[in-house]
Amino acid sequence: MVRTLALLTALLAAAATHALAQSSPFDMSGERPADAPVVQQPPQSGTEGAEPVEQAAAVRPPDAFKRFIIPYSALSLTGEVDERTWSVYLTPAQAQSAATLNFAYQNAIVVAPEASTLSVFVNGELAGEGPIGSAEAAEPLSYDLKPGLLHAGSNDIRFRVRQRHRTDCTVESTYELWTEIAPDSAFIRFAAGDSATLSSLDDVRAVGLDEHGRTQFNLVVPGLQQPSRTAALMRLAQGLALRGQMPGQAFALSETMPELGKPGQITALVGTAEELAPLVERMPDGASSGPVAMFVADAKSKASVLVISGPDWPKVQEAIEGVTQPMDRPSNIPRDVIATGRWLLPETPLIVSSARLRFSELGVETTEFTGRRFRSRFSVAVPSDFYADAYGDATLLLDAAYTEAVMPGSHIDIYVNGNIASTIQLNSVTGDILRHLPIKVTMRHFKPGPNLIEIEAVLVAEPDKACAPGTPASNDPRFALFDTSELRMPEFARIGRRPNLAAISGAAAPYRADAAAVPLFLDRADEDTLSAAATFLARLAVAGGRPIAVELITSPLAAGSRNALFIGAMPQLPKTVLMQVGIDSTRQMSWGNAEDSGQADETQKAIDEWRTRLSGGAWRNQVTAFQTWVKQEFDISLSSLRIFPEAQAEYAPPESAGLLLAQGANPTDDATWTLLTAPTAKRLREGASAIADVTRWQQLSGRVSAFEPATDKVEVTPVTGFDFVQTQPPTLTNYRLILANWLSSNIMVYALLLIGLSVLLGLATASMLTRLGRRQ
């Protein structure tokens, strides 16, 4: 019986046609065990699974208002325990309204319903809970939220699963467990009719999400293409984005009214009172006399529209500053936390030097666990000038316990951003209590901005060996993780690097700290380019936590020695810019036009093929085998032994890339130039909107990052040579750590330095000894 079921599972798994497109904000596919079984795929949207929800929605009274709540393109809860927590901002009206929480979920067929539960918590209170048993089609669920549970402002939503396999008790089987909730099926429905109405500027925070987990701001600007207005519009975009703080915010700038009342969208009308008069039924009072920024209801759709206006453009600018200025904060004081709450709670703490953080502060709760593969996660952020990836180790002081049921061979793995960073063995046969057990976690995979740290305990247990089907899950905990555990970050080296796109992604560095306006070069002031620029700047503002002042420039030379941004379609860009950021300008005109020949890849493939074909030569094989072994065991390759850095080759944009973000130094080597470009303005707009999404945004790093729409991947070209950019007041300790990191990535320099100094010391000793003591 067991065997038949297992076979069935295997067949089902094999039949699944799509690879899992995991869309949590962190890609964890990196270094998972290769033998992890293929996870079954839930039906895609559009299949009958989603139908019942839509029908259910259809019978609701028409004045009901719904807000989608899932900030991801897909929410997948996998393994034996998993949960996601984030916050949803509600207006006072929404908070007071009667509300129900609706979603539909589907799970893997191997999840045993009698032993698996899906729970939803709102503001820490259980809103609904039920067994997981909806393998065939997505099952819609609706939970009434009790009055008073919701409140105005941020409300925490938490989805949690406890899943158990029907037939299998191995660790491997836990990889087959999943429950998925489609974003278009999950929403809060508010009964009161005025829930949709936005009234104050603060209500921008309640912008919400669309059915794909994205957010869009529409800026309707008559006279959009007047260059004098661009800088102010960019400020506005940033102000709105900083209020929204949603994981994927795009801006659409146009001169015409879009369709109103769509979920996850806010439309703002920007212009003088005179210009806006034709678009609005009734202009707000005072718009003709002073700056105004307030919501009005659209006549036709009854949707709330943000009107930002004034009698003339300077007054409009004043109104824009009224939106944006409150979002500003001093650039020289580091943030305590990085605002990630709309997609990940708790907010990510920012660690700028040595610190000890308790797990309880990081949102990890004391948990007792009965299963086989325990996972927990938290997030910490490091600053943009973090420079300890080569040498540093953070330490987890782990408080945990395991019983004698856990057999030797079990282990706890620590992952940083999906890369394994440490493993400790649980080897005691009698169980053990680990009290502040120090675990070194390499900081190699840390990058500026939030970093996801996962703790996974793989528990091989005696009772699992005799895995009788149908027996109730053992409720004796065999593993516990305590929230008194701590993460200890050492003092780490801090210095900026140029180029380093990870610093842009993590904290909008270096632009965040610029006191003066940042020169912004746009090749054209059309809707697409302006939308792309607004989206990108808004994303920068969110990453940096503060709005950036911009100044439009028309020539790269005007940037002088300031950090500058260049946004535009490739064909129109000045050659100097391409040269400075290291992009092959011969492809300037052809990129995106020709069919991709993929010649370079073909050549490489051919060489590899020939290499395998000519596998003769025992000596060469030995050498290769040795190289492989050294690489595998110690992560040392021949290239890590070079003394002089590799020459930086010009980057030739591949045809598959839809968008490029590239960085380099300015011609005088004293400022940073960043270029955002695409083959056409339209693709620029699409690409900017795509990378603004937090999952993709966090992948930006290196010297050039290319977004490939077809595969939804960000291809990173690593930095080969870089300049240091001083960010901290000079101190000896910091320089020492910087040196340690630089030498750790330039091994031979360290070796030669030490050898050279040893020789000098030897000579100095010889000279001293011939002068001291007796001699003959």
Place this chain on the structure above:
Amino acid sequence: MSKVGSVAAWAFFSLCVIAVITLPVNLQTQLIVSVLIVTFMAVLKLANAGGRWRLIALAFGTAVVLRYVYWRTTSTLPPLNQLENFIPGFLLYLAEMYSVMMLSLSLFVVAMPLPPRKASSISEGKFPKVDVFVPSYNEDAGLLANTLAAAKAMDYPADKLTVWLLDDGGTLQKRNSANLVEAQRASARNAELQKLCDDLGVRYLTRERNVHAKAGNLNNGMLHSDGELIAVFDADHAPARDFLLETVGYFEEDPKLFLVQTPHFFLNPDPLERNLRTFEKMPSENEMFYGIIQRGLDKWNAAFFCGSAAVLRRKALEETEGFSGMSITEDCETALALHGRGWNSIYVDRPLIAGLQPATFASFIGQRSRWAQGMMQILIFRFPLFKGGLSIPQRLCYMSSTLFWLFPIPRTIFLFAPLFYLFFDLEIFTASGGEFLAYTLAYMLVNLMMQNYLYGSFRWPWISELYEFAQTVHLLPAVISVLLRPSRPTFKVTAKDESILESRLSEIGRPFFVIFAVLFVALLMTIYRVYTEPYKADVTLVVGGWNLLNLVMAGCVLGVVSERGERAASRRVKVSRRCEFGVADKWYPATIEDVSAHGARVQVYGIDPATLPTDTEGGIRFEPYSGSGAPETLPVAIRNKEIAGDITVVGCRYLPQVARHHSLVADLIFANSRQWSEFQSARRGNPGLVRGTAWFLWLAVYQTSRGLIYFLRSLRSSETQKEGA
């Protein structure tokens, strides 16, 4: 560049090196650096580079050692809240740091040992008056006769030389002892030695009470004599004829000189050498001390008095009221006191005396216990680091000499540390396999290479470890007891005249078999755990490898405590000296091939072997170096013979009848110190790390089996004894 400038430059580069070493670079960097530096050192060593290259190689080694120390300190200690791991882990850490500290002290001492000195000469007619002291406690008359005769025969104006036998075995206190047997023995000894001294022309001196042991005895000698210089020889240390000529001249050159020390050369093997059969081919244990360390100390004006084979200045000794007797190593203590008062010492690196090693392992241990306890007493009572009057290098040198004797403590820790993991599963050293490779293995390799670089031809690989291991078991309680009660230990004279006639286990050998058994069980445990706990096989293998190394040592020591019986009573010295051999008043031309303290081997030409039955009495006639120049005859008895054509090789035993005969024996053995130097340099070859290690492994395997065989044999014989009873 001035002294200050060179020290400043050295300090600057040291700081640079330390700054670079304490950078927290990653493991990969460490690995590459270790590989590079080990390769460099190996190349320098193979090229046998000396001079500056030697110091550069040592600087390389220091860099790796310091990297290890930095890493060991910052990342390997078990967390404080796991006391069961932390306490043994911290002890192990301290033991390692002790080893590193000793390494750095010895680097300082032997960084640039002084080359051999130019011979000094005594101005004509300015020979200072010398008193030669031979303190004795219980040595027999035969042994003393050789020594006194050799002392008397030294080349020196006779009116300037007085030889004193300072007898502590025939004191009034002993002669009047309540123990009748003891009293009788002391009286007989007193009479016998007085007679011997009269015959040899030596002054006999004894005292009323045995107070302050050897130091008291020497001070008593000083009270009764007035020579400007005092030469001290142990009862078994016979000087060569040129001893005084080679040493006294230096006192004229430096009026602040209080000591000229010369090496102790031994005619017979120590128990380890005898039981391992290494005496003929491997440098003796003490050659490292006398060949390198004393020369290194000499550079810093810190060569110290070793109790014998030295000349001291009376004026200096009078400042400190004679020899210091607070510790049981009065020699070093005296030197420390005089160095502290601004007196100088020098060391002459040429064997000018020949002595005897203790014959049994037990007496060897007894001798080492005295040294260890005495040095501990100096450390406690005189703490050289803060002793006023010493220069900084002298302080460091004395710290090095005294702290060395703490070695039983870290040795014990190294011995038992792997067992914590193998038996109790305690993790007292937190490191991954890669870190172990990059730091610990590199450290160990570099350590071995530095040792070999420093002492290569004086000390073969692993021999230091073997000697320390063999001493640790019995020295540990001795050292700990002196640390607890510093004034308790008393002077015990090391017996040198025992001999082992039949093969047997040492009476103090049992603990080594227990240790061997425990380590062997740990080896089995290693194998068991590798198979049953494959998930941590890497750690088990590393710890098991460490245990295996201990096991190899312990096995080798089993051979050390299995005492071989020996036929020849003492070592033979090659002499090749013309003589005549006479039997029944017929004389034949002959050559003396080799001599020992008890007999000689003579090649006789043209003799009829049939006339030489065993125990026939005969004589050897030769011209002694001392005396009038006329040939003299030494009576002998024939022990054995070999015939080779016209030549008959005759083995014979001396039959000394009068004191002059002892002088003749001394003339044969001790006359020519150049022979000893030649013998020593013949043994001084550096086998290198690889060959030395392979040889040591072979030795260990062989000695383990020999030890086990002796052990089984001793079990059987004790069974038969029981049956007999």
